[in-house]
Amino acid sequence: GAGVSQSPRYKVAKRGQDVALRCDPISGHVSLFWYQQALGQGPEFLTYFQNEAQLDKSGLPSDRFFAERPEGSVSTLKIQRTQQEDSAVYLCASSLVGTGIIATNEKLFFGSGTQLSVL
Amino acid sequence: AQKITQTQPGMFVQEKEAVTLDCTYDTSDPSYGLFWYKQPSSGEMIFLIYQGSYDQQNATEGRYSLNFQKARKSANLVISASQLGDSAMYFCAMRPFRDDKIIFGKGTRLHILP
Numbered sequence A: 001g002a003g004v005s006q007s008p009r010y011k012v013a014k015r016g017q018d019v020a021l022r023c024d025p026i027s028g029h030v031s032l033f034w035y036q037q038a039l040g041q042g043p044e045f046l047t048y049f050q051n052e053a054q055l056d057k058s059g060l061p062s063d064r065f066f067a068e069r070p071e072g073s074v075s076t077l078k079i080q081r082t083q084q085e086d087s088a089v090y091l092c093a094s095s096l097v098g099t100g101i102i103a104t105n106e107k108l109f110f111g112s113g114t115q116l117s118v119l
Numbered sequence B: 001a002q003k004i005t006q007t008q009p010g011m012f013v014q015e016k017e018a019v020t021l022d023c024t025y026d027t028s029d030p031s032y033g034l035f036w037y038k039q040p041s042s043g044e045m046i047f048l049i050y051q052g053s054y055d056q057q058n059a060t061e062g063r064y065s066l067n068f069q070k071a072r073k074s075a076n077l078v079i080s081a082s083q084l085g086d087s088a089m090y091f092c093a094m095r096p097f098r099d100d101k102i103i104f105g106k107g108t109r110l111h112i113l114p
Helices: none
Strands: A005-007 A010-013 A019-024 A031-037 A044-050 A053-056 A065-068 A075-079 A088-095 A114-118 B003-005 B010-014 B019-021 B024-026 B032-039 B046-052 B064-069 B074-079 B088-096 B108-113
Touching: A005 A088, A010 A019, A019 A088, A019 A114, A031 A075, A044 A065, A044 A075, A075 A088, B003 B088, B010 B019, B019 B108, B024 B074, B032 B064, B032 B074, B046 B064, B046 B074, B074 B088
Parallel strands: A010 A114, B010 B108
Antiparallel strands: A005 A019, A019 A075, A031 A044, A031 A088, A044 A053, A065 A075, A088 A114, B003 B024, B019 B074, B032 B046, B032 B088, B064 B074, B088 B108
């Protein structure tokens, strides 16, 4: 597609439910990032994929959070046993280049996000 | 630790005036990239401008320019001739080249007044 697509746009979950958030990056983009954005705050890094390899998951807040990108394109962020503090916008972003190299003008393309509300 | 600081939570500016959004950063990495993103109420993050730490000249993109002062670790965004459509959240961000993640500041909410 022309841009990064995320679904669903909105998700309401009862506390304790599992949720799965989907990200379709721009075709051919090597890098894929997940960020969590609380209301009124900047995005906080969750995890990073280079193709299908998850190279950094240091930002995942707990072992209830799990992300995958099995074929190096679509990615899913799964949150198990959701808690109220998980309520946030989850942003996915992709980039043409892989990190670990010096890119003169790397650019992250973001999706519109999934707004998760845990009741 | 890497850190981005945006000290202006909100700003009100008259239409057609220039506006400067402040950003300071902290990193021990000698090479890094600096970014500004705009986030309108729709929620999408829109890339505005990029500055590499090794760039000698300040970056410019149309009405946007980045006032890069390396010694002060400052990367302020300047918007010339502001427009009503510039009203949004603005985030400063940085990626040390050794790292894989871009880190963001807390943002500045800009309001353009007619």
